[in-house]
Amino acid sequence: MTASSIPGRFRRLNKTQKLSVAGISAVAAAALSLSLVPGNAEAETEPQALSASPVVFGSAAGAPQAKTIQASLIEQHSSAEQMVKAIDAAKAKKAAAVKAKVDAVAKADAKKAKAKAAAKWKAKKAAAERRSHAASRSEARTHVYGNNLDGWIKESLAIMKAKGIPGTYDGLHRNIIRESSGNPNAINDWDINAINGVPSIGLLQIIKPTFDAYHVGGTPHTQYDPVANITASANYAADKYGSIDNVNSAY
Template sequence: MSVLNSPALRRLRSRKAAVAGVAVASAAAVGLTLVPTDADAGTTAEVAAAAPVSWKVDPAQAAKVQESIATQQSSFEAQVKAQLEKKKAEAEAAKKKAEAEKKAEAEKKAKAAAEKRAEEKAAADRKARAAKPAKVTYPNNLDGWIREALSIMKKHDIPGSYEGIHRNIMRESSGNPLAINNWDINARNGVPSKGLLQVIKPTFDAYHVAGTKKDQYDPVANIVAACNYAADRYGSMDNVDSAY
């Protein structure tokens, strides 16, 4: 008998085949433990080769395998869910950050525009103030009245000087804006002379200058009207040296 075909060698090959079969079956059944039932270590190689091999599933081991698979699946699903939630949270955070940056940029632009408008307005105001001469105020006394009257006379081209006006005021009323003459011919005619330059009502009304008060006793209005009358009759108040 050939050594290659001896009973012992055939038994060894049979055992190897059985072990290989068990490994393949275990892999196909996802790790189930399969136990041979009809194999007998004492049987001959011929009987082992001829008899069919059957396998029995261990329920306890199968349950453990199923539980392990379920646990792994749950763990995998949890990991996938966690990754999806993480990506969603990152996307939301990125979106909020972009919106916040966009809002901040819009607010920055609005602030810059407001500051620019404020600067332009301030510049325009400064320019307007520079173009418009500041309002001159005059003291409420004889000096202030004469100087204010001269500024109005200048606008209306009425001649006269500070000296000429002051000289005639001191002669006519001594600088009293409420002075009144109740004894001359004008007074007897019912139109007494009044004010700093002793102007009668008809003359005051005729030579009154717009922009001044219509009041004979008002010092500025009285001076301007009297100087306007003197300019018409004498060329200037400077040319008046007596009653006029």
């Protein structure tokens, strides 16, 4: 058997292994050729008579030697096959390790991305909740007053407090009832102001020049608006009498 007769899968052996196999094959071939030479191969000077008995080629030691070489070759082939299998197994193990590492990195990246997305969503939700709470607090601070005398007085008191204008609920209510009976559209068309063309108008019966001079910013600029009328009148009373609470008659 020569190196070229070794199956294809053994051709991946390195140079040293190939030389070893080739050498063993050469020795085997030589041994086989020697076994074909008669054991009594010594030169005979004289021809011998032909014998009717069968001729046996090879010495007694030739056959065992050939078998030994053949067994050695089989062992070499088996070792080479095991080596190839070991190399393939090592490659497979290395590939599996690389794949496991890649999978681990991908898994870690996916976990980080998921955690980042969750944190972003949580922050967005928290911001929305803060805005909602802020809106709720703002709405709670914005008091809604009734569209009636009680609501007009309370709203006026809130504005007066913000503007530093003195006055109490009782002082406002008492003077409003005396002046207009709580009617925001009340008009005095008989007193001197009416005769002069500037009638008293609204809840606290204030004339136009006085209303314009003491109008409180942030309220409608009309005497018929209840809150604008009350705050302007209270502002005038504070300037003239110290507070609307001190007014007990026409002012």
